[in-house]
Amino acid sequence: MRAAIVKEPGAIPVVQDFPAPQPQEGAVLINVETTGLGGWDILGAYRMGVEFPCVIRGEGVGRTEDGRRVYFGERSVIPYGSWAEKTLVPAEEVWEVPEAVDDRTAIAMGIAATGALIPLEAANIRAGETVLILGATGTLGQIALQLARYLGAGRVIAAGRNQQTLEHLQAKGIADDIVCLNSDDDVSAHKAVAGEGYDVILDGVCGQPLLDALKAARWGARIMTIGTGAGRQINLDMADLLFKTLSTVGTGQRPPADREQIWRRLLKIAVEQNIQVDYQEFEFADVSAAWQAQVDGLNRKIIASLG
Numbered sequence: 001m002r003a004a005i006v007k008e009p010g011a012i013p014v015v016q017d018f019p020a021p022q023p024q025e026g027a028v029l030i031n032v033e034t035t036g037l038g039g040w041d042i043l044g045a046y047r048m049g050v051e052f053p054c055v056i057r058g059e060g061v062g063r064t065e066d067g068r069r070v071y072f073g074e075r076s077v078i079p080y081g082s083w084a085e086k087t088l089v090p091a092e093e094v095w096e097v098p099e100a101v102d103d104r105t106a107i108a109m110g111i112a113a114t115g116a117l118i119p120l121e122a123a124n125i126r127a128g129e130t131v132l133i134l135g136a137t138g139t140l141g142q143i144a145l146q147l148a149r150y151l152g153a154g155r156v157i158a159a160g161r162n163q164q165t166l167e168h169l170q171a172k173g174i175a176d177d178i179v180c181l182n183s184d185d186d187v188s189a190h191k192a193v194a195g196e197g198y199d200v201i202l203d204g205v206c207g208q209p210l211l212d213a214l215k216a217a218r219w220g221a222r223i224m225t226i227g228t229g230a231g232r233q234i235n236l237d238m239a240d241l242l243f244k245t246l247s248t249v250g251t252g253q254r255p256p257a258d259r260e261q262i263w264r265r266l267l268k269i270a271v272e273q274n275i276q277v278d279y280q281e282f283e284f285a286d287v288s289a290a291w292q293a294q295v296d297g298l299n300r301k302i303i304a305s306l307g
Helices: 039-044 103-108 111-122 139-150 163-171 186-193 207-214 256-272 284-295
Strands: 002-006 014-017 027-037 059-064 069-072 086-090 094-096 130-134 155-160 177-180 198-203 217-225 245-248 279-283 301-305
Touching: 002 284, 014 284, 027 069, 027 103, 027 284, 039 284, 059 103, 094 256, 103 256, 103 301, 111 139, 111 198, 111 217, 111 256, 130 139, 130 207, 139 155, 139 198, 155 163, 163 177, 177 186, 186 207, 198 207, 207 217, 279 284, 284 301
Parallel strands: 130 155, 130 198, 155 177, 198 217, 217 245, 279 301
Antiparallel strands: 002 014, 027 059, 027 086, 027 301, 059 069, 069 094
8 A cells, every 4th residue: 555654763754555454453444535744743653662664643534444434543553644545543543523524624623623622721711811822823823722712712812933824823813913933032022912911821832932921921820831842841930930820731641532522522613613724735645745844834734635
């Protein structure tokens, strides 16, 4: 079968022939129709007992052998994954897709949207509060901006490094204001738009951007850290956390049934709230270009069709 193969850690994937998966007890064979690529694939999808060569793990939508249309996340049985004509997925990780939901939405509301909704709900946003999405230009960030408003935020601020993407989000009405990072004084840039201060910060990057944003958080602020793209270690002045709460939130460790329930909620929210996501479709054979675009920070959800 055709598959996008990672031959060794850090290698750019290439499309080549790969042995097709065989039936296995407790797992489901899926004929992949649409696959996605995300930052988690680039940064760490191969961290847990992966053997090389392997297929890009990814998430996707396809058909089971009995014709059911299903979504599956990045938990294909090793060494398989979504960037292949066929994959093999544990049965509890295979979720039927409602016919009214398109493949793109089913994928975007999976890992990315779940990673946004869980920490935002844990922050207990109160009506009218100001919410900062730190790392807002990626797929998770775009969705988080819209979910924050859905959960009651009065003002939603988008912060990221790409000025053009930030302005695009503001022009679409997804963000009320923007903060372009890596300026000479990011702290002042935050304070200029934070009003009396951020009530909630969804931090998708950590590192110095988090430390700078904390300076604009008000007393009682809840800071939810979910990513480390800008650094895993911070030199934190505890005075910046006085009368505030900093939490780290994981989403993928939840049982499959819980994650499926969250995903189904998100599918309904996506329709009811008209959740918008920017997409970029690649040819399956152009996986190397898709991979490099993700590395370069395309700020669009990468999709490929195997149909």
